[in-house]
Amino acid sequence: MNxxxxxxxxxSRFTPPDSASFAVSxxxxxxxxxxxxxxxxxxxxxxxxxxxxxxxxxxxxxGDRVGLFPAIGGG
Amino acid sequence: xxPLMEMDEHIRHLAYTxxxxxxxxxxxxxxxxxxxxxxxxxxxxxxxxxxxxxxxxALELGIAPERYLRNFNTYSYAEQARLLSARLALIGLGGLGxxxxxxxxxxxxxxxxxxxxxxxxxxxxxxxxxxxxxxICGYKAAAAAARVALVNPAVExxxxxxxxxxxxxxxxxxxxxLAVDALGGLKDRPALLxxxxxxxxxxxxxxxxxxxGYVATVLxxxxxxxxxxxxxxxxxxxxxxxPAPAVATAAALMAAEALNILCGRKPRLAGAMLVFDLExxxxxxxSL
Numbered sequence: 063m064n065x066x067x068x069x070x071x072x073x074s075r076f077t078p079p080d081s082a083s084f085a086v087s088x089x090x091x092x093x094x095x096x097x098x099x100x101x102x103x104x105x106x107x108x109x110x111x112x113x114x115x116x117x118x119x120x121x122x123x124x125g126d127r128v129g130l131f132p133a134i135g136g137g
Numbered sequence: 138x139x140p141l142m143e144m145d146e147h148i149r150h151l152a153y154t155x156x157x158x159x160x161x162x163x164x165x166x167x168x169x170x171x172x173x174x175x176x177x178x179x180x181x182x183x184x185x186x187x188x189x190x191x192x193x194x195a196l197e198l199g200i201a202p203e204r205y206l207r208n209f210n211t212y213s214y215a216e217q218a219r220l221l222s223a224r225l226a227l228i229g230l231g232g233l234g235x236x237x238x239x240x241x242x243x244x245x246x247x248x249x250x251x252x253x254x255x256x257x258x259x260x261x262x263x264x265x266x267x268x269x270x271x272x273i274c275g276y277k278a279a280a281a282a283a284r285v286a287l288v289n290p291a292v293e294x295x296x297x298x299x300x301x302x303x304x305x306x307x308x309x310x311x312x313x314x315l316a317v318d319a320l321g322g323l324k325d326r327p328a329l330l331x332x333x334x335x336x337x338x339x340x341x342x343x344x345x346x347x348x349x350g351y352v353a354t355v356l357x358x359x360x361x362x363x364x365x366x367x368x369x370x371x372x373x374x375x376x377x378x379x380p381a382p383a384v385a386t387a388a389a390l391m392a393a394e395a396l397n398i399l400c401g402r403k404p405r406l407a408g409a410m411l412v413f414d415l416e417x418x419x420x421x422x423x424s425l
Contacts, residue, residue, distance in 0.1 A: 068414070068417075070349045070414060071346040071347055071377055072373040072376055072377060073373075074349075074416075107365050107366050107370070108362075110423040113424065115424060129421065129423065132373045133365075133370040134344045134345065134351070134366070134374060135320075135323035135344045135366065135374060136344055136346050137234070137319055137321035137343070137344060137345065137384065137387075
């Protein structure tokens with residue numbers, strides 16, 4: 063199964079080349095995905111799946127759109 | 138002007154008919170006439186500045202203050218009147234705050250209390266509209282006051298050139314309808330979130346890093362972005378910076394949401410974040 067990934071701000075350097083259709087295994091969670099992308103756990107503050115905030119243990123489904131967000135505070 | 142004529146009669150007398158293409162004719166009170174009438178009024182602490190009172194009276198008579206003519210298919214006369222009577226707290230007068238203030242003042246928000254203890258420095262020139270070769274090294278709050286006076290003298294602007302700690306935030310928010318978080322960095326945002334909740338008012342918040350940013354509305358007691366980001370984290374903008382397009386985008390979205398709320402509509406971003414990335418030109422609304 064495949065998902066779409068968007069990594070924001072400082073996390074964009076972890077965006078995989080095939081981010082529009084990235085293969086994940088059944089049962090893989092948002093946290094496991096972030097680890098596989100090499101994102102340091104302390105840098106990941108918010109995960110959105112299909113426009114809804116989820117916890118790191120949320121399992122991913124085929125076709126999910128995943129957004130990964132670090133802490134941003136600039137003004 | 139005859140001294141016994143009431144304000145309403147003066148306004149009716151001075152109003153002219155304006156026909157904009159594709160619209161019905163409307164009665165308009167010119168900027169000049171409104172200012173002239175305001176000069177004849179004393180200042181009343183309870184009711185706002187004289188010019189705002191003239192504009193409010195005109196709106197109640199169904200007469201459009203000329204200054205807001207281009208806003209009237211977005212904000213009705215009644216909504217414009219609510220804006221003129223609104224009380225807003227703006228925290229931060231840097232990139233987000235300076236851009237938002239320009240919009241809020243032009244929209245005719247009647248009372249704006251704004252705090253920033255900072256002085257402008259050269260690294261602000263890339264994005265902060267209040268930072269110019271003239272204002273640099275001066276207080277941001279002073280530059281903001283000068284700008285509001287130039288842009289819209291109907292707005293009562295209360296500048297506070299102080300960094301607010303949590304105790305001062307609590308006092309700063311007393312009597313306000315809405316707080317706008319235009320702070321820079323993460324350090325003070327959780328405190329502002331707590332104090333807006335304690336004051337029982339909504340908080341419109343935004344932040345950027347590089348080309349990315351978000352805008353959100355937090356209702357009292359609800360979770361906001363600052364709850365997830367923390368106060369002590371190394372924030373992304375430290376490496377990515379704060380370029381003007383993202384800052385101005387976030388500020389404009391924040392001002393639009395603030396005006397939605399102040400004119401009496403439902404907050405559109407309550408419990409949600411609008412996240413954007415100007416490099417990929419993507420916008421997405423996500424729920425928290």
